[in-house]
Structures are given as structure tokens and as C-alpha cells.
Amino acid sequence: MFRMTKLTDYGIVLLTHFAAHDDQVAHTARELALETRLPLPTVGKLLKQLSRGGLLASQRGTKGGYILSRPAREITISAIIATLEGPVAITECNTGESHSRCEHESFCSVRPNWQIINDTIRGALEGLTLADMTRPLTRSARPAAFSSALPVRAPEGRSAL
Amino acid sequence: MFRMTKLTDYGIVLLTHFAAHDDQVAHTARELALETRLPLPTVGKLLKQLSRGGLLASQRGTKGGYILSRPAREITISAIIATLEGPVAITECNTGESHSRCEHESFCSVRPNWQIINDTIRGALEGLTLADMTRPLTRSARPAAFSSALPVRAPEGRSAL
DNA sequence: TTTATATCGTACCGTTTCGGTTCCGTATCG
DNA sequence: CGATACGGAACCGAAACGGTACGATATAAA
Numbered sequence: 001m002f003r004m005t006k007l008t009d010y011g012i013v014l015l016t017h018f019a020a021h022d023d024q025v026a027h028t029a030r031e032l033a034l035e036t037r038l039p040l041p042t043v044g045k046l047l048k049q050l051s052r053g054g055l056l057a058s059q060r061g062t063k064g065g066y067i068l069s070r071p072a073r074e075i076t077i078s079a080i081i082a083t084l085e086g087p088v089a090i091t092e093c094n095t096g097e098s099h100s101r102c103e104h105e106s107f108c109s110v111r112p113n114w115q116i117i118n119d120t121i122r123g124a125l126e127g128l129t130l131a132d133m134t135r136p137l138t139r140s141a142r143p144a145a146f147s148s149a150l151p152v153r154a155p156e157g158r159s160a161l
Numbered sequence: 162m163f164r165m166t167k168l169t170d171y172g173i174v175l176l177t178h179f180a181a182h183d184d185q186v187a188h189t190a191r192e193l194a195l196e197t198r199l200p201l202p203t204v205g206k207l208l209k210q211l212s213r214g215g216l217l218a219s220q221r222g223t224k225g226g227y228i229l230s231r232p233a234r235e236i237t238i239s240a241i242i243a244t245l246e247g248p249v250a251i252t253e254c255n256t257g258e259s260h261s262r263c264e265h266e267s268f269c270s271v272r273p274n275w276q277i278i279n280d281t282i283r284g285a286l287e288g289l290t291l292a293d294m295t296r297p298l299t300r301s302a303r304p305a306a307f308s309s310a311l312p313v314r315a316p317e318g319r320s321a322l
Numbered sequence: 323t324t325t326a327t328a329t330c331g332t333a334c335c336g337t338t339t340c341g342g343t344t345c346c347g348t349a350t351c352g
Numbered sequence: 353c354g355a356t357a358c359g360g361a362a363c364c365g366a367a368a369c370g371g372t373a374c375g376a377t378a379t380a381a382a
Contacts, residue, residue, distance in 0.1 A: 329379095339368080350356085350358100351356085
């Protein structure tokens with residue numbers, strides 16, 4: 001469905017590092033591993049994925065390394081997650097498998113609305129860019145997409161989502 | 162971090178079923194399993210969790226069953242996820258463990274911003290209620306929290322988040 | 323041209339947790 | 353009292369997550 005693993009966290013940390021030092025100098029996997037204190041093999045793996053996903057541009061050879069493929073404020077958190085987590089299936093009904101059971105009306109008549117949740121999350125995350133992550137944001141100076149999505153009613157469940 | 166497993170999906174399906182038939186009649190686990198075509202043991206497990214989380218009220222005995230603890234429009238998707246997934250750790254730095262490495266400035270100076278993402282998602286999901294899930298919503302008739310979080314810029318990555 | 327550097331691709335593996343099950347205890351109504 | 357239905361705990365196979373290893377390829381400098 002929708003998940004956000006530790007690997008994705010690491011990926012955002014790495015990309016944030018690029019955005020914070022947004023010179024046009026290429027950063028190597030080893031350098032990033034040292035600065036972020038993340039294991040080198042994992043960093044390498046993530047950089048490959050991000051490069052293949054079009055978020056990073058790679059340069060091989062002696063003076064090689066990675067740079068952002070475009071300005072940080074044009075890279076949304078949504079795009080990063082989509083790249084690292086792969087295409088997330090909306091529901092299992094929509095994956096193409098022939099589930100004849102889904103014809104049962106009382107079952108699938110409520111299921112498609114699940115997509116509303118995915119759309120909501122994606123919409124909110126497309127309002128956040130890498131540039132927003134480089135500097136600590138106060139509650140009053142956040143991107144429009146975030147503040148407008150703030151709740152009006154008081155949450156009564158556990159506060160930690 | 163943040164995840165949305167199949168079990169949570171099932172839980173929302175079950176709760177949606179309650180909201181759609183919002184009579185005050187108690188629904189049993191077996192009845193819900195039949196109508197949603199979900200395995201009975203799983204349904205029972207989920208109902209227990211939702212009951213313990215305060216979203217459902219339970220009645221034991223012969224005429225027992227479950228009912229919503231409050232009106233569907235007062236139950237947010239955010240609360241459901243928080244109940245079923247448990248308290249999601251914001252970052253591993255904030256779990257209380259003594260990670261002396263986190264004092265390294267170039268490391269943790271970017272990490273706390275990760276919470277922005279969680280807040281964004283939670284904020285968006287607190288704008289969605291169970292009542293919103295019972296009827297198919299057109300793009301023009303969605304809750305305010307959703308439409309206002311729609312992207313302005315075009316997503317360029319994979320469209321499926 | 324050679325050599326060192328660093329990305330690229332693939333395949334592999336231990337551990338965790340996810341999804342689902344089973345069993346028994348407890349409470350309620352007829 | 354006994355049939356029904358929730359409550360809680362323990363258990364298990366399978367899948368993924370997180371991390372590793374190794375060789376191939378491309379680039380720049382010597």
C-alpha cells in the first residue's frame with residue numbers, strides 16, 4: 001500500500017545533503033557516507049537508485065560522483081518516495097489479477113475509495129520540496145500545501161502518526 | 162517510519178462498513194467477515210485492536226458485537242492509522258536510545274526536518290473522515306483539506322506514489 | 323597507453339515483521 | 353446453565369527489509 005521505510009529516510013537525508021551544499025561539485029558515495037554516517041554500501045545502493053530514477057546525475061571515472069539533476073525546489077518529496085519505493089499498488093484489486101471475488105458488490109463498493117487516501121497523501125507530499133528540507137521551518141513559515149492541510153478538529157487518537 | 166500495511170487497509174474497509182450501515186445495531190465479527198470477504202480470524206484480530214484503540218465499542222455475549230464509538234464524521238483516517246500501526250517513530254534519533262553519533266553536526270542537522278514529512282501526511286489525513294469514505298467523491302466535491310493540498314506543479318516522477 | 327578511481331549492475335543473505343492462525347479464557351443473554 | 357461472541361496470548365510460514373560482496377565499465381590523470 002503505502003510505506004516509508006528506513007531506506008527511503010536515508011535517501012531523503014542524502015538528497016537533502018546535496019540540496020544543502022548545492023554547489024555544482026560532484027559528491028562521491030564515500031564522501032556522503034562519511035558525512036551522513038551511513039554505511040557506504042547502502043549509500044551506494046541508494047545513489048544508484050536515485051540516479052536511475054532521474055533525480056541524480058552521475059559521472060563515472062576519476063573525478064566522478066553525483067549531482068542533483070535539477071534545482072532542489074523542483075524535486076518533490078513525492079517524487080523521491082515514488083522513486084525509492086517503486087510503484088505502489090493502490091489496492092490489490094487494481095493490480096490486474098483476476099479476482100472474481102471482487103464482483104461481490106458489498107465488498108468492492110467501498111474498496112475503491114481507498115484511493116482517496118493515496119491521493120491525499122500524494123497531494124500533500126507534492127507540496128514539499130527538497131529545498132524545504134534544507135532549513136528548519138517554523139510553523140508559521142511552511143509551504144502552503146502543508147499549512148492548508150492542517151487539521152481543524154482536534155485529533156483524539158494517539159498523536160504520533 | 163511511516164507505513165500503511167494491508168492490515169490497515171482491511172481495518173479501514175471494516176470501519177467503512179460500519180459507517181455505511183450506521184444503524185445502531187451491533188455487527189459481529191463473523192457477519193463482517195462474510196460481507197467483506199476477509200478471513201474471519203483476521204477480522205476478529207482487527208476488531209479487537211480497533212476496540213482497544215477506542216474506535217469501536219464492543220458488547221460481549223449472545224447478542225454481542227461491535228458498533229462505532231462515535232459518529233463516522235468524527236473518526237479521522239489519521240486516528241485509524243495511528244491505532245492500527247501503533248506509535249510510529251518519527252526518527253530513530255528520537256526513540257530515546259543514546260546515539261552519541263547523532264551529535265555530529267553535519268549528520269543530525271538535516272535529520273530533524275524529517276518530521277516535516279510526517280506532519281504533512283498526518284495533517285492531510287486528519288482532514289479525511291470515515292464519513293468521507295462511504296460515498297464516492299468526485300474531484301470537485303472533496304473535503305477542503307484534500308483539494309487545498311493538490312499540487313500546483315506537475316509531478317515529473319512516476320505518477321503512482 | 324596504462325593505471326587508479328568511482329560508478330554500475332547483479333546476485334546474495336540474515337533478520338525482522340507482516341499476515342494469518344489456533345487455542346483458551348471471560349462475559350452476556352435466553 | 354449453556355450457547356454465543358468478544359478478549360488475549362502465543363505461534364508460524366513467507367516475504368520484505370536492510371545490508372553485503374563482487375565483478376564490469378567508464379573516465380581522467382600519469
